[in-house]
Amino acid sequence: MYWIGGGSGAGKSTVARRLADEHGLRLYATDDAMAEHARRSPAPDSPALAEFLAMDMDERWVRRSPETMLATFHWFRGEGFDLIVDDLLRLPPGPGVLVEGFRLLPDLVLPWAAPGQAVWLLPTPGFRRAAFDSRGSTWQIADRTSDPPRALHNLMERDRMFTDRLRAQTRSLGLPVIDVDPTLSERDLVSRVGRALGLGPPPS
Known part of the structure; x- marks a missing residue:
């Protein structure tokens, strides 16, 4: 298995699709499984998810600070990661699997990733x-609140802090990162x- 984690808007999905196509790998996008995993997560095992689902949009994105959003967001806390692993272990034999998504927290992935494959x-x-603007998704969540500008600010700040957290975690665990900026x-x-994943050039 190969793992591509990182912050939102980093290009993980685009890169993963390209690499999966080029190298004949099966693609597992953790974003695509979120709704199903939320349904499969019992409240006692996923308290942050249960709390999030009980909130309206303003409670989620307007009335709380970005710091609180970061600390309490269920996927950022690792809830449901066991369901990702369950899904991967159920895959039929076949080609290698490329797993991608922001839910791939470094400390949770490390026991499952071979050296040089994350x-x-x-x-x-x-x-x-810029990535959100190009997708047309910048205001997708914020526009469903009573204060879209504030909601967008909170969401972007939360994601910035999440990326900073990933940087600190990967550094402490000695895991590889790639900084993604507009010049790349x-x-x-x-x-x-x-x-970084040891895939080499695409087969001719």
């Missing part, structure tokens, strides 16, 4: 905002991630 992408705030082209990013 990397974290850490976007600058400017790159993250998609092609170069794909190439750097492929090298």
Whole structure:
């Protein structure tokens, strides 16, 4: 298994799709499993998720500080990671698997990742905002609140702090990271991630 974690808006999904196609790997996107994992998570085992689901949009994104959002967000706390592992272990025999998503917290991935087969992408705030703008998703959450500008500020600040946390965790565990900023082209990013994972050039 190969693992690509990192902050939101870092290009993980794009890079993972390219590498999976080029190297004949099965792709497992943890974002795609979030709704199912939320349904499969009993409240006693996922208290932060249960609390989040009980909130309205303003409680989630307007009336709490970014620091509180960071500290209490269920996926940032590792809730549901066991379900990711369960899904991966149930996959039928076949090609290697490329796993990607922000839910891949360094300390949780480390026991499952072979040396040299995991990397974290850490976007600058400017790159993250540009990525959301290009997707058309910048205001997707914020526009469902009573104060979209404040909600967007809180969300972006929470994600910035999450990226800073990932940097500290990967550094303490000696895990590789790639800094993603606007000067890095998609092609170069794909190439750097492929090298970090030991995939080599795509088969001809």
